[in-house]
Each structure stands twice: as structure tokens, then as C-alpha cells.
Amino acid sequence: MSTPRLVEVRQNVLKQNDILARGLRQRFADAGVLVVSMVSTPGAGKTALLEYTLTRMRSDGLRVAALGGDLATENDARRLARSEARVKQITTGTVCHLDAEMVGRALHDWTLNDLDLLFIENVGNLVCPSSYDLGERLRFVLMSVTEGEDKPLKYPTIFNTADVALMTKLDIAEACEFDREAAKRNIQAVRPGMPILELSVKSGQGIEDYLKFLASHLRQEVAV
Amino acid sequence: MSTPRLVEVRQNVLKQNDILARGLRQRFADAGVLVVSMVSTPGAGKTALLEYTLTRMRSDGLRVAALGGDLATENDARRLARSEARVKQITTGTVCHLDAEMVGRALHDWTLNDLDLLFIENVGNLVCPSSYDLGERLRFVLMSVTEGEDKPLKYPTIFNTADVALMTKLDIAEACEFDREAAKRNIQAVRPGMPILELSVKSGQGIEDYLKFLASHLRQEVAV
Numbered sequence: 001m002s003t004p005r006l007v008e009v010r011q012n013v014l015k016q017n018d019i020l021a022r023g024l025r026q027r028f029a030d031a032g033v034l035v036v037s038m039v040s041t042p043g044a045g046k047t048a049l050l051e052y053t054l055t056r057m058r059s060d061g062l063r064v065a066a067l068g069g070d071l072a073t074e075n076d077a078r079r080l081a082r083s084e085a086r087v088k089q090i091t092t093g094t095v096c097h098l099d100a101e102m103v104g105r106a107l108h109d110w111t112l113n114d115l116d117l118l119f120i121e122n123v124g125n126l127v128c129p130s131s132y133d134l135g136e137r138l139r140f141v142l143m144s145v146t147e148g149e150d151k152p153l154k155y156p157t158i159f160n161t162a163d164v165a166l167m168t169k170l171d172i173a174e175a176c177e178f179d180r181e182a183a184k185r186n187i188q189a190v191r192p193g194m195p196i197l198e199l200s201v202k203s204g205q206g207i208e209d210y211l212k213f214l215a216s217h218l219r220q221e222v223a224v
Numbered sequence: 225m226s227t228p229r230l231v232e233v234r235q236n237v238l239k240q241n242d243i244l245a246r247g248l249r250q251r252f253a254d255a256g257v258l259v260v261s262m263v264s265t266p267g268a269g270k271t272a273l274l275e276y277t278l279t280r281m282r283s284d285g286l287r288v289a290a291l292g293g294d295l296a297t298e299n300d301a302r303r304l305a306r307s308e309a310r311v312k313q314i315t316t317g318t319v320c321h322l323d324a325e326m327v328g329r330a331l332h333d334w335t336l337n338d339l340d341l342l343f344i345e346n347v348g349n350l351v352c353p354s355s356y357d358l359g360e361r362l363r364f365v366l367m368s369v370t371e372g373e374d375k376p377l378k379y380p381t382i383f384n385t386a387d388v389a390l391m392t393k394l395d396i397a398e399a400c401e402f403d404r405e406a407a408k409r410n411i412q413a414v415r416p417g418m419p420i421l422e423l424s425v426k427s428g429q430g431i432e433d434y435l436k437f438l439a440s441h442l443r444q445e446v447a448v
Contacts, residue, residue, distance in 0.1 A: 009233045041265040042350050042379060043371025071351065073377050094381055096320070096351035124378070126266050127295065127320035127349055146370035146393070146400075147267025153297050154348070155266060157318055169370070175399045176370075 017132055020100035024135025031112035034221040035120065036214070037134050039158060040142035041151075042124030045168040047076045048201045049142070050119055054083035056211060057117065062218075066119040067106050069098040076121065086110075097128040100135055117218060126151070130158040138217060143187075144169040145178035152186040159190045166210070170200035241356055244324035248359025255336035258445040259344065260438070261358050263382060264366035265375075266348030269392040271300045272425045273366070274343055278307035280435060281341065286442075290343040291330050293322040300345065310334075321352040324359055341442060350379040362441060367411075368393040369402035376410040383414045390434070394424035 028035045038046045050066055057064045065086040068076040077089035090102050103120060112118075120136060122129045141162035143151055146169060152159045159165065165187050173180060184196055197213060199206030252259045262270045274290055281288045289310040292300040301313035314326050327344060336342070344360060346353045365386035367375055370393060376383045383389065389411050397404060408420055421437060423430030 005233055009230050013230050041267060041348070041371075042375055043265060043368070070378050072380055073374070075374055075378065094351075094355075096349075123351065124265070125320075125349060125351055127318075127347065128352065131318075144267075144370065146368065146396075147265075150297070150299055151266055154294050154299065156296055172370075172396065172399050175396050 014131055017100050020104060021133035021135040024100055024104055025137075027112060028118070028135060028137065031115070032221060033112050033115045033118050034138075034218050035118045035134075035136045036138045036140060036217075037120040037122060037136040038140045038142060039122045039126070039129045039162065040124060040144075040168075041126050041147060044124070044142040044144040044147065045201065046121050046124070046142055047079050049166070049168065049199075050121055051080055051083055052201050052207070053119070053211070053214070054080060054085040054087075057214075058083060058085055063114060063116045064119070065110070065115050065117075066121060067098075067103060068121040069102070069123045071095070071123060092123060096123060096125050097132050098122050098134060099132045103134050117214070126155040126158050130161045137221065138163045140164050140166050142166045142168050143183070145173040145176050145180075145183075149179050149183040149186055152183070152190045156190045159187060159194070162191075162194075164213070165191075165194055165196045167196060167198040168200070169202070170198050170205045171203040238355055241324050244328060245357035245359040248324055248328055249361075251336060252342070252359060252361065255339070256445060257336050257339045257342050258362075258438075258442050259342045259358075259360045260362045260364060260441075261344040261346060261360040262364045262366060263346045263350070263353045263386065264348060264368075264392075265350050265371060268348070268366040268368040268371065269425065270345050270348070270366055271303050273390070273392065273423075274345055275304050275307055276425045276431070277343070277435070277438070278304060278309040278311075281438075282307060282309055287338060287340045288343070289334070289339050289341075290345060291322075291327060292345040293326070293347045295319070295347060316347060320347055320349050321356050322346050322358060323356045327358050341438070350375070350382050354382040354385045361445065362387045364388050364390050366390045366392050367407070369397040369404075369407075370400050373403050373407040373410055376407070376414045380414045383411060383418070386415075386418075388437075389415075389418055389420045391420060391422040392424065393426070394422050394429045395427040 069090045074089045077087050080087040139162040197210050293314045298313045301311050304311040363386045421434050
């Protein structure tokens with residue numbers, strides 16, 4: 001196996017990605033837009049949460065938009081477009097993550113100054129997206145109560161590269177016999193001090209705290 | 225981005241993997257062992273199903289064993305070892321999939337003739353494992369009712385490289401408002417004719433059919 005060569009080439013790609021991500025981060029800061037990315041397994045509820053967030057924030061008069069990454073289909077973009085926010089799908093083909101170049105390309109015809117907040121929904125994958133900086137200010141890792149309490153221990157890298165953990169689908173925690181305290185301990189073991197927000201889009205539990213958390217970061221962005 | 229070079233190197237790695245996988249497949253056939261791999265998102269229930277399967281098959285007098293892939297921790301191996309079957313963990317570090325070389329290395333001190341059935345549990349990831357042949361006879365893709373009905377459409381490659389779809393956690397399908405028929409249509413749209421087994425380890429629904437399905441393939445393997 002020519003693995004050492006693959007590792008070397010991959011390191012060059014990551015270095016290139018970091019340079020592009022730094023450029024994006026500067027653009028976002030100059031435009032005063034707060035950029036938040038979401039990573040998780042497929043089916044942890046990224047799109048449902050994002051659709052709700054876009055709808056709520058628009059009704060509060062905020063200028064919000066989203067980029068969504070998927071291997072195939074425009075399903076998510078269609079779901080998100082119901083919020084009437086500006087939405088663009090990035091279809092990656094067989095690529096298992098978004099990178100800074102894809103994000104930059106998707107935004108080439110957008111005027112970032114028109115936005116308060118931009119969400120980037122990554123491809124559903126708990127491994128590969130961890131290596132790719134997208135220039136975001138905040139990275140949310142979603143973990144649904146259906147996935148088991150041990151996921152932070154088994155996928156430590158993604159938790160280490162994220163800023164906030166969102167525990168989703170709280171409404172079915174009991175049906176799944178999910179031990180919330182054990183899950184929180186596992187998150188803290190991997191990334192001590194990481195903020196954890198527990199919520200359910202379906203029941204509304206924890207949603208106001210989550211929106212307040214976003215609003216506080218939005219104020220910080222404007223204050224910069 | 226030096227992406228074309230990355231693609232070229234990756235193709236070489238895949239070619240090498242295919243050669244090693246062919247060698248493994250021949251070894252498995254010579255030893256008369258049925259090799260079944262499992263792929264899915266993290267938390268779809270691979271380990272729970274596997275622990276149950278190993279325990280049941282051992283009590284039926286079958287000689288079963290398992291290899292489990294994870295980025296970190298020996299948790300799965302510990303869970304699977306409760307079945308008293310032979311189990312080995314492959315810890316991949318930051319690598320998002322198993323490959324044929326890892327499988328070959330893990331088996332170097334095993335006598336395959338001592339086995340009727342070997343399971344390989346891949347890293348939880350619906351993207352990258354699709355490219356790596358592990359020499360298995362059957363590849364199961366697990367999809368839990370918590371993940372949403374559209375996953376086959378959004379991750380078509382993994383469904384295309386699998387032989388059987390297992391719809392897991394059937395006991396909470398209703399709590400998740402999961403539309404089983406829509407999910408089945410989506411699987412068939414991506415991979416027409418693919419066998420689909422619906423089951424729940426917790427409630428026992430569909431488990432006997434699943435075990436019968438495995439037994440029928442085991443007989444074919446012995447008959448070869």
C-alpha cells in the first residue's frame with residue numbers, strides 16, 4: 001500500500017485548505033457575518049434544526065442564509081428553502097466532506113455584507129470533516145440521543161475540532177434509553193469545558209437556550 | 225488544491241486494496257468461512273446486532289468470530305466479547321474506514337479453518353468504506369429508523385456496494401415517525417432488487433428472518 005505517499009499528498013491538500021480557510025475567515029470577518037458550521041452523522045437532525053433556525057431567525061428580522069453539503073440530491077436545499085432564506089446546495093459526488101474551496105466557490109456570487117449569519121451544513125460524517133477548516137467562526141457537532149452515549153469517545157477528533165456539542169432529538173431520549181449524563185461525561189472527557197446544548201426541534205425543549213446562544217455570538221460578531 | 229494528484233494517489237491505493245481483497249476472498253473461500261461485513265452511520269446498531277448474532281449463533285453450535293473497526297477505544301470489542309466469541313478490535317486512529325490490509329493483518333494469527341462465520345464491523349461512516357473491498361462475501365448496510373427515509377438517496381454509493389439492507393431499531397419506528405415504505409422505495413430506487421430485512425434487536429421483531437437469511441448463506445458457503 002502506498003500509504004505514506006497518500007499521507008504526504010493529503011497533508012499538502014490540508015495545508016492548501018488551511019490557507020483558503022484563512023482567506024474565507026477574513027472575508028467573513030470583514031463582512032461582519034457570523035459563520036456557523038454543523039457536523040454530525042447522517043440523520044442526527046442537522047437539516048431539521050437548520051430549517052427551524054432559519055425560519056425563526058428570519059421572523060426575528062435577521063438576514064440568514066445556508067450552504068448545505070451532500071453527496072447527492074438537492075433534498076436538503078429544498079427543505080431549507082421552505083424557510084425562504086437564501087440557500088445553496090453543494091453536491092460533492094463521492095467526496096466525504098466539504099472543503100474551503102467548495103465553500104468559496106459556492107459563495108462567489110453572494111454579497112456577504114447582506115448577511116448577519118451564514119450556516120454551513122457539512123456532509124453527514126463523523127470522521128473526515130474534522131480535518132477541513134471551512135473558515136467558520138463556530139463549529140457545532142450534533143449528536144442525537146439515538147446514537148448511543150459513547151460516540152464522543154469513539155470519534156474524538158470531530159469533537160475536538162468542534163466548539164459546541166448539540167444533543168438532539170431529546171424528545172425520544174427515553175424511548176432510546178439514552179443516558180444523558182453519561183453522554184455529557186463522555187463529551188467532557190474528550191473535550192473538557194465544551195458547551196453542551198440539549199434540544200429537540202420536535203418538542204421545542206432547549207430551543208430557546210440554543211437561539212439565545214446563537215444571538216450572543218451574533219452580538220460578539222457585530223461588536224468585533 | 226492539488227486534488228488531481230490526490231485522486232491519482234487514491235486510485236493507486238484502491239487498486240492495491242483490490243488486489244489484497246482478492247487474496248483475502250480466496251483465503252476465506254479455501255477455509256470455507258462465510259465473511260459478512262457491516263457498514264452504517266455511527267449508532268445505527270451494528271455492535272448491538274453483532275453481539276446478539278454472535279451469542280445466538282454460538283448457542284446454536286456455530287463457530288463465529290468478529291473483527292471490529294473503530295477510530296478509538298476498545299469498547300466494541302469488549303461488548304462483543306460478552307458473546308464469548310473470538311473478537312479482535314482494529315483501531316484505525318484517524319482513518320475513516322477499514323481496508324483489506326488492516327483485515328489481513330488482524331487475521332495473521334487466526335486459523336480460518338476453525339471458523340464457520342466471520343463478521344467484520346466497519347468504522348461508522350456512510351461514505352468512505354464504500355470504496356474498500358474487504359474480501360467479504362456479503363456486505364450489510366444498516367440503516368436505523370432514526371436516520372430518516374432519504375439516506376439511501378443521499379448516500380447512494382454505500383447502498384450500491386452493499387448486498388443487503390438492514391433496517392434497524394424497528395421498535396422505535398413509530399416514535400421517530402419513520403415511513404418504512406418510503407425508506408424501502410428509496411433503497412429500491414438506488415439499488416433495485418436489493419434484499420431488505422427489517423428488525424429490532426430490542427424487541428426481537430424480524431430477528432428470526434435475519435438469522436434464517438444468514439443460515440441460508442452459510443449453507444451455500446459450505447456447499448461451494
